[in-house]
Amino acid sequence: MREPYLPRGQGRSYGDAGLPALHHVALNSSHLDHFISFDSTTGILEAEAGVTLERILNFCIPKGFFLPVTPGTKFVSLGGALASNVHGKNHHKTGSIEHFVIEMEVATPAGTFVCSLDQNRELFLSTMGGYGLTGAITRAKLKLKPVQNAQVECLRVKAANIDDMFGLFAKHDPDYEYSVAWLDTLAKGRKLGRGILMLGNHAQVNAGERKIEATEVSHKFSVSIPFAMPDFLLNEKFLTLFNRAFYLVSGNGKRTRENFESYFYPLDRIGNWNLLYGKSGFFQYQCVIPDPKSEEGILACLNFLSENRLGAFLSVLKRCGDDEVLLLFCKKGYTLALDIPFRGPETLKSLDRLDELVLKFGGRVYLTKDARLKPDMFRAMYPEFKEWMETVRRFNPNRLSSSRMAERLELWNES
Numbered sequence: 382m383r384e385p386y387l388p389r390g391q392g393r394s395y396g397d398a399g400l401p402a403l404h405h406v407a408l409n410s411s412h413l414d415h416f417i418s419f420d421s422t423t424g425i426l427e428a429e430a431g432v433t434l435e436r437i438l439n440f441c442i443p444k445g446f447f448l449p450v451t452p453g454t455k456f457v458s459l460g461g462a463l464a465s466n467v468h469g470k471n472h473h474k475t476g477s478i479e480h481f482v483i484e485m486e487v488a489t490p491a492g493t494f495v496c497s498l499d500q501n502r503e504l505f506l507s508t509m510g511g512y513g514l515t516g517a518i519t520r521a522k523l524k525l526k527p528v529q530n531a532q533v534e535c536l537r538v539k540a541a542n543i544d545d546m547f548g549l550f551a552k553h554d555p556d557y558e559y560s561v562a563w564l565d566t567l568a569k570g571r572k573l574g575r576g577i578l579m580l581g582n583h584a585q586v587n588a589g590e591r592k593i594e595a596t597e598v599s600h601k602f603s604v605s606i607p608f609a610m611p612d613f614l615l616n617e618k619f620l621t622l623f624n625r626a627f628y629l630v631s632g633n634g635k636r637t638r639e640n641f642e643s644y645f646y647p648l649d650r651i652g653n654w655n656l657l658y659g660k661s662g663f664f665q666y667q668c669v670i671p672d673p674k675s676e677e678g679i680l681a682c683l684n685f686l687s688e689n690r691l692g693a694f695l696s697v698l699k700r701c702g703d704d705e706v707l708l709l710f711c712k713k714g715y716t717l718a719l720d721i722p723f724r725g726p727e728t729l730k731s732l733d734r735l736d737e738l739v740l741k742f743g744g745r746v747y748l749t750k751d752a753r754l755k756p757d758m759f760r761a762m763y764p765e766f767k768e769w770m771e772t773v774r775r776f777n778p779n780r781l782s783s784s785r786m787a788e789r790l791e792l793w794n795e796s
């Protein structure tokens with residue numbers, strides 16, 4: 382393709398990573414929607430990059446396999462998931478999706494190459510989590526995870542505050558593959574960081590139970606938000622009451638067996654969930670704070686959010702392990718993801734201050750979710766980005782593929 386472009390998947394990125402740069406067009410991958418091969422003994426699936434995770438699940442669950450890593454929505458493309466090097470609720474155990482990609486084919490402006498950790502390694506490590514800037518991933522081989530059942534054994538435990546929550550993660554993580562905590566970021570004082578830890582393991586098949594049928598993997602919405610929520614409802618009082626009620630009604634120590642969709646993809650069940658934030662919308666802010674300052678840094682962030690009344694409904698804490706790609710987000714420690722309602726320029730100023738705090742603890746912001754990080758702050762958070770850009774430039778010397786994010790962060794200004 383000679384016309385300037387940006388590869389595009391399902392357009393589910395929160396920020397501007399998926400928006401083409403000025404005078405660039407979106408290179409839609411939705412026609413690359415074929416499965417190429419599947420080996421049921423090894424669980425290796427080869428598929429074109431436009432296939433969605435939902436389609437992969439529909440295909441592989443009846444065969445006894447699951448995605449080895451999944452983000453919180455299945456409505457994304459395989460190519461988009463690789464270009465963001467997505468992580469899931471098992472990151473502390475498995476790392477991001479990069480660890481399960483055996484090889485991929487990338488159509489770069491400098492030619493089309495197959496790459497893996499052994500072949501064209503630098504292209505592999507800069508395309509995975511490279512936001513489409515080396516070109517378009519056209520197909521990939523992914524190693525799936527064997528499962529016996531499409532259900533998840535869940536345990537929900539309440540934490541009275543953030544210290545309690547850190548203790549619960551440490552106590553339960555050895556026994557559970559997946560963990561994620563919802564936090565009440567509007568709670569103050571002794572209740573700061575209270576929340577609910579949601580743990581899960583793939584369920585085992587008991588004698589006499591059948592495996593799931595393909596038709597049971599549904600994409601139906603349980604409910605749909607019909608219109609944008611009026612802004613006056615998104616005030617601090619309402620949000621505080623909502624969070625308090627959610628915390629209080631949630632059972633402590635409750636064990637359930639749930640369909641994978643309600644554990645992994647709760648938002649996918651609410652059509653137009655973004656309208657809950659009204660016409661002004663929201664920013665998704667996700668940062669990671671690595672060890673050894675992780676707990677201290679998360680506590681400082683929660684204090685900042687509470688003092689500045691920045692929290693909302695959806696604030697999520699997860700543990701992270703380590704990754705290998707050139708521009709990596711996850712580092713061993715904790716990651717905090719927040720939906721912050723947009724209330725005008727003050728919100729942007731507050732988020733700039735939050736960036737400074739995250740940086741002070743050695744942390745960084747997740748670019749997939751970002752739309753506002755400043756170029757200097759990005760450089761301070763991602764000092765290794767120069768090495769990544771060197772490879773990007775080798776395969777994409779004339780910025781044929783570029784995004785709004787690349788322009789905003791002034792990535793191409795680096796010589």
Ligand SMILES: Cc1cc2nc3c(=O)[nH]c(=O)nc-3n(C[C@H](O)[C@H](O)[C@H](O)COP(=O)(O)OP(=O)(O)OC[C@H]3O[C@@H](n4cnc5c(N)ncnc54)[C@H](O)[C@@H]3O)c2cc1C
Nearest residue numbers: 390391392393394399452453458460461464467468513518
């Ligand atoms: C509700 C929700 C929950 C989420 N939860 C998580 C989570 O838990 N963990 C996580 O890591 N992320 C999460 N995300 C983010 C999401 O996984 C990523 O934004 C993902 O990249 C979106 O994929 P997409 O197909 O929509 O890609 P797009 O949004 O269309 O594109 C995303 C990026 O990928 C590039 N790209 C797309 N296709 C290709 C291709 N074929 N070749 C090269 N580059 C390509 C684009 O240029 C762009 O830079 C979540 C998003 C939502 C909406």
